[in-house]
Each structure stands twice: as structure tokens, then as C-alpha cells.
Amino acid sequence: MIFKKMSELSADDMVSLWNKGFEGYFINSTLNLDKFLSRTVNEELSLEHSLVVYENSEPIGFVMNGFRVIEGKKVAWNGGTGIAAEHRGKGIGKKLMERNLQLYREQGVDIALLEALIQNEAAKKLYQSVGYDITEQLICLQHTETLDASLLQPNVPSRYVTKRGLPVEVKGLSFYRHLSAWQTQWASIKDGECIIISDEEDEVVGYALFKRVFGEDGKLATIALYQCESIPGRADAVNILKAVLSEVFAPFSSSCKRITMNIIDSNTKLVGLLERLGFTTFVEQVHMIRHL
Structure with a gap:
């Protein structure tokens, strides 16, 4: 068994x-060449620092890695691990993870992140065996009909000031979640937007990171929400979140697809609002962290 760089493959x-590694997976993760390359670029995956494991000169598994510096710490993300079906259950995954952690140390990584589907007990057990801990449960929700705007009306009259901007603008907020799931971090949201909410005293009290996707006909097709937070300790937290969602998901008359990506389930006020709006869960994951 030997390990080589992903970049050495055509x-x-x-x-x-990739497709062999995810054959028989819980969800369809099949990619064509265009989608594979797009994902690699958009999620800042490094082919030079991703690993392939070989047996008898045949590539049988892989792990793809991304790297970025967050608050002075080098952070690595496991952006996909797969073993060909006929080679599973032989301990190859653990050897691959151990070699990958060695690569992280060689690259000066301080913190390693990954996500795993909540029902994928084998993957969770594998990652825990090499030192990863589950820190949060993540949920993805969706809604495909028009929204009832009345459900986002504040409980009491309130005056918030809304500002739209680029994702990077939330980076300096005291309550921005720097180590959220990789794809929900501001640096991952290419062509995205942010909403920042301030109160009457000009204190920033809420934010969201999201992206709007338009179809070939120019019509709004999808709104994807990646983070939505209110500043801790506010009695009006629900109203703050309502104000943020009112901006993110407008126009309410549109029947475009609205999704949330890897929202933490401990944000119960947000999850409750989304469920009352009619959002339903379609994927659940766990967020895992290892400190090196």
C-alpha cells in the first residue's frame, strides 16, 4: 500500500x-469532470495536498483536502474521503486517515475539520478513532413554495437597519462563527452576499451569509442560506432573526427553491423559525474537529 498526490492522476x-469511492453512498455524490473541477476550485481543495492510496498499482481510495488560515491558525478541511467498494472493511480507511494527519502536520495545520452524514456510523467511528470529536449537529433544510411573509413579522414593533454587502464583511463581527462548517464560512461563499442588521443604537445585532442563484432565463432559481446568527444575550433575538430572514428570502411571492446548508441545530430559534415557515430537513450531518 502506497500513497501519492491526487495531482499525479489525470x-x-x-x-x-471519486465516483468509485462514493459508490453505494447514502446520497448520490456522482460527479462528472466539469462538476468535479468546479467543486475543487470553489471549495479551495488542493490536488497537490490531497492523497490517493494505491494497492498493486491501482488507486483504491482518496482524501481531498482544503487549507486556509483562520484567526492566525492554519485550518484543514477533509473535503471528501472514499474507498472503492471492493476494498472497504479492510482497515484501509484508517491507514489513509493516519497518513492524512501526517500530511497535516507536515503542512503546519493547527485545526482539522470535516463533516459526516449522521447515519454514516462507520465514517464517524473511523474519524473518532484517529482523534476527531463531534462538536455539533448540522441540518440542511429546504422549501420550494412561496413563503408566508406574516410569519416573519416582528412580535413587537422594532426598528432595525439593514445593510447588504460582501461575505467578507462579517469576518470582523464579534459573534461571527469562524469555525463553522467549511462550506458555510465567508471565504467559501463565492458570488455570495451578506446581510448585517443593526439596532437603534447602531450596534450590529445579526448577520447572514447567503447566495442567490439565477437560471438561464434570468429568474431567481435558488436562495441558499449558510449562516444566520443573532448576537448572544439579546431578548429580541427572534425579531433579529426574522429581520434577517425577511431580507435573505425575499421576494416571498417567488416559488424559487430556498435551502439552508449545514445550519447548527443548537441554533434553536433559527431552526424553529424555519420550520414554522414550512422548511423541512433533507440532510443531517455532524461537524467534527481535531486539534493537532
């Missing part, structure tokens, strides 16, 4: 290995 072989 593009077609990378895609083939």
Missing part, C-alpha cells in the same frame, strides 16, 4: 476514483 482518473 483529470479523468480523479473523477473515476
